[in-house]
Amino acid sequence: MFTAVYTIADSVLGTSSTVVVTVPSTKSLTEELKIGTADSGVETAGTGDVANALVATAAELAALLSSDMSGLTATVESGAIRFTSDTAGGGSSLVLGNGTLNAVVGITNADAFYGAQGLGYASDMANGDYRVLLTPSNVASASLGTIALGSINKAADEFGVECETAASVIVVDVVIIGDAA
Numbered sequence: 001m002f003t004a005v006y007t008i009a010d011s012v013l014g015t016s017s018t019v020v021v022t023v024p025s026t027k028s029l030t031e032e033l034k035i036g037t038a039d040s041g042v043e044t045a046g047t048g049d050v051a052n053a054l055v056a057t058a059a060e061l062a063a064l065l066s067s068d069m070s071g072l073t074a075t076v077e078s079g080a081i082r083f084t085s086d087t088a089g090g091g092s093s094l095v096l097g098n099g100t101l102n103a104v105v106g107i108t109n110a111d112a113f114y115g116a117q118g119l120g121y122a123s124d125m126a127n128g129d130y131r132v133l134l135t136p137s138n139v140a141s142a143s144l145g146t147i148a149l150g151s152i153n154k155a156a157d158e159f160g161v162e163c164e165t166a167a168s169v170i171v172v173d174v175v176i177i178g179d180a181a
Contacts, residue, residue: 006035010046013053017046065101078169088157128154130178134161137171156181 010017020043021036035041050060062074062081072094073084085094102108132151139147148164149172161172 006033008035012046012051014048014050014056015046016051019043061101068101069099124157124181125176126179126181127156130154130176132159132161133175133177135173135175137173139170 008019008021010019012018021030021038021041023030023036023038030036030041031039033039033041037043049064050056058076058079058081062076065074065081065083066072071086073086075082075084083094099107132154134149134151136144136147136149146164147170150162152160152162161174163170
């Protein structure tokens with residue numbers, strides 16, 4: 001004698017997965033097959049960290065990464081995941097390490113970023129007397145006249161970058177000239 005086990009699965013892999021067996025009003029085999037909760041079967045809700053692992057959203061990944069990695073916060077900006085250290089200043093670092101999601105989100109084990117604003121410094125500047133040179137990258141010469149960039153609020157541990165409008169989106173090369181602390 002053997003016991004037959006049937007598995008009926010959803011193509012969705014995650015928390016939004018669901019399979020419900022409904023007993024038909026006529027010609028039902030659910031009792032004989034023991035499928036569906038009405039006939040001694042088991043129905044299990046989908047599990048996991050995202051609604052559908054095959055098409056996880058950036059917001060779902062950011063929430064998962066924030067909860068699984070210490071010392072950082074992951075957020076979504078313009079459809080991309082942004083990692084921010086939970087500390088600030090020149091002593092701050094962001095080391096992502098060798099996690100199981102690295103290949104999925106494009107992180108290598110060697111990825112590490114240090115210093116104020118992630119600019120590669122291991123310490124703060126000595127004071128606010130330094131130069132910040134901002135150069136728009138990959139911008140056609142005809143468009144250079146319409147771009148206004150500037151550094152603001154320079155301090156030993158931070159500075160800001162302002163552009164003409166909040167909607168401006170360009171890549172900027174940053175060079176800092178000054179004395180580190």
